[in-house]
Structures are given as C-alpha cells and as structure tokens.
Amino acid sequence: MDPDAVRTTDRVPHGGSDDPEELDFSANTNTEIPPGTEAVYREAFSASRRYPNDAYPEFRAAAAEYVECGPEQIVPTPGGLAAIRLAIETTVDAGESVLVPTPSFGEYAREVELQGADPAFVSHDRLLDADPADHALAIVCTPNNPTGEAYDPDALREFAARCRDVDTRLLVDEAFLGFTDIPSLAGEEGVIVARSLTKLFGLPGLRAGFAVATGDERDTLQTARRAWNLGTPAAAVGAHCLRADEFVAETRRRIEHERERMRETLSARYDVHPSDSPFLLLDVGEGEVDDLLAHAHQHGIALRDARTFRELDSHVRVAMKDSEANDRLLEVLVNA
Numbered sequence: 129m130d131p132d133a134v135r136t137t138d139r140v141p142h143g144g145s146d147d148p149e150e151l152d153f154s155a156n157t158n159t160e161i162p163p164g165t166e167a168v169y170r171e172a173f174s175a176s177r178r179y180p181n182d183a184y185p186e187f188r189a190a191a192a193e194y195v196e197c198g199p200e201q202i203v204p205t206p207g208g209l210a211a212i213r214l215a216i217e218t219t220v221d222a223g224e225s226v227l228v229p230t231p232s233f234g235e236y237a238r239e240v241e242l243q244g245a246d247p248a249f250v251s252h253d254r255l256l257d258a259d260p261a262d263h264a265l266a267i268v269c270t271p272n273n274p275t276g277e278a279y280d281p282d283a284l285r286e287f288a289a290r291c292r293d294v295d296t297r298l299l300v301d302e303a304f305l306g307f308t309d310i311p312s313l314a315g316e317e318g319v320i321v322a323r324s325l326t327k328l329f330g331l332p333g334l335r336a337g338f339a340v341a342t343g344d345e346r347d348t349l350q351t352a353r354r355a356w357n358l359g360t361p362a363a364a365v366g367a368h369c370l371r372a373d374e375f376v377a378e379t380r381r382r383i384e385h386e387r388e389r390m391r392e393t394l395s396a397r398y399d400v401h402p403s404d405s406p407f408l409l410l411d412v413g414e415g416e417v418d419d420l421l422a423h424a425h426q427h428g429i430a431l432r433d434a435r436t437f438r439e440l441d442s443h444v445r446v447a448m449k450d451s452e453a454n455d456r457l458l459e460v461l462v463n464a
Contacts (some may be wrong), residue, residue, distance in 0.1 A: 208324025276403025
C-alpha cells in the first residue's frame with residue numbers, strides 16, 4: 129500500500145441501515161441463515177480461547193467443495209473485501225493501470241488507488257471486450273453490483289485466457305454468484321477469485337470469506353495473508369454454511385421467484401435493470417431520487433442511493449427480503 133496514496137484516498141459509501149425499526153432494503157444480505165448456525169457459533173466459544181489452526185483445514189475443505197477446486201487453492205480471509213484487497217496489493221504496483229468495471233463496487237477503484245495505481249474505467253457490459261494488454265490487473269464482478277447481470281461463463285473464460293496470454297492477472301469477485309447456479313471460475317489458471325459468506329448466508333458481521341488461486345498467485349496470497357486472519361467462530365460457522373446444500377438450493381428458488389414478481393410489479397412504475405442477483409436496480413427518473421428516498425424513509429424503509437455508484441444519477445437499488453417485507457416495499461414504491 130502506498131503511504132502517499134492513503135493520505136489522498138477517501139472511503140466509499142456502502143449500504144446498510146443501523147436503525148432496527150427500519151426495513152433495510154439497502155444491504156444485499158439473505159434474510160435467512162442455514163439451520164444449526166447459531167449452535168455452531170456457540171460451540172466455537174471454548175476453542176476461541178486458543179489460537180486457531182492457521183492452516184484452517186476444515187474451512188478450506190468446505191470452501192473447496194463449495195466452489196469445486198482443490199483445498200490447497202483456498203486462501204481464507206476475513207470477508208470477500210479482504211480477499212479483494214489481498215489480491216490487489218499483491219498484484220499491482222504504484223503507477224500501473226487496472227481495468228475496473230463501471231458502475232460497480234466502489235471499493236475496487238479505492239483499493240487500486242491505495243496502491244498508488246490508476247483505475248482504468250470500462251463499462252461493465254463492455255469490459256470483456258477490452259484489451260487487457262496494458263494493465264497489470266483486470267477486475268470483473270459477476271453478477272455485477274449494482275446492475276445485477278452475471279457474465280456468460282464461456283465469455284468470461286475466454287477473457288481469462290486473453291489475460292493469461294498477455295500476463296495480466298484477472299480478479300473475479302463472485303460475492304453474489306452463490307445466488308445463481310453459474311459455475312465458479314475458481315481454479316482457473318491466472319485468475320484470483322474472491323468469495324464472501326456475507327451475502328448468501330446472511331452473516332455480514334461474521335467477516336468470513338476466501339480467495340482462490342493457483343500456482344504462483346496462490347503462493348503469493350498465502351505468504352502475504354496475515355496469520356490467524358480468520359477467527360475460530362468464523363472458520364467453524366463458515367465451514368458449516370458452505371456445506372448447507374439444501375439451504376443454498378432453497379435460497380436460489382426463493383430469490384428467483386421474488387425477483388421476478390418484484391421486477392414485474394416495479395416495471396409498471398420504474399425502468400428496472402435486468403438482474404441475476406438478489407437485488408434490482410431502478411431508474412426512478414432524473415431528480416426523483418431524493419424524493420423517493422424520503423418517501424421510503426417516512427414509511428420505515430431504507431433504500432440504497434445508487435447515485436453513489438459511478439455514472440448513475442437517477443437510480444436506487446433495492447434488495448430482496450422475505451415475501452412479506454417485499455410486499456411492503458412494493459406497496460410503498462408503487463404508490464410513491
């Protein structure tokens with residue numbers, strides 16, 4: 129990390145309401161957690177009085193099964209963002225260029241800038257057509273946040289091959305991929321995958337995730353990561369959640385159903401972006417965002433002001449919750 133860059137780089141806004149009385153549609157986290165999770169968390173208490181096994185064998189085995197790669201390719205991290213930072217800080221030098229999608233997660237550009245490097249912004253829907261030759265790293269988010277689309281797996285693998293040909297590393301953020309049945313790019317040569325347990329398993333405060341890489345990239349990540357960088361409760365709960373196959377399948381069915389009915393209802397009033405994700409991006413009209421945010425707040429609902437994403441100036445993003453909460457959201461937004 130470049131000390132001079134740290135002094136000139138700002139933090140970026142995120143979703144999430146701290147008001148327990150508010151229905152929070154600004155954060156994209158599952159409203160359900162896998163059965164038995166609380167018991168696993170409690171059982172980890174006594175083991176937390178000792179340092180964890182820094183090899184994290186159970187967590188790495190579960191993560192490897194989940195994304196279908198070798199356990200030796202798993203690098204545990206305290207959340208997906210920690211995996212993203214680790215990948216960028218071990219790949220990018222000051223003054224280098226990094227392909228960054230837009231609009232997308234603001235932390236990508238911030239982490240690049242913290243290294244003293246330069247983000248080269250490319251529209252998310254044209255990024256796979258970009259030439260990676262002049263860049264140290266290319267970043268892809270699939271499904272993309274905040275627009276919601278997932279990339280075609282074959283097109284993404286083709287882009288990964290083009291990156292390999294010119295010795296450009298590819299970082300793929302798959303934080304929302306678990307909500308789909310699209311295969312992971314984990315284990316692909318020259319690719320670093322970042323995964324989070326925050327979204328799919330509804331545990332943003334747990335801070336558990338992992339990176340996946342092969343060869344020299346994997347060795348570099350493993351050497352650079354902090355010792356004991358995943359707490360004992362996070363490792364135990366993470367391994368439990370990653371093996372909750374029925375929970376994942378049911379979540380996918382529920383989200384697909386809720387997304388379609390929400391999209392259909394909201395399309396009568398707003399321009400709704402296509403999505404493969406547990407959220408929808410709405411174009412509510414120029415100059416209308418503040419009024420809609422205020423209207424929702426008056427009715428006890430928090431929305432994500434998507435103007436905080438680069439190039440969006442008339443949008444809000446709404447997450448998907450349980451059907452009852454979603455009905456309340458639809459009532460408030462359609463009657464705004």
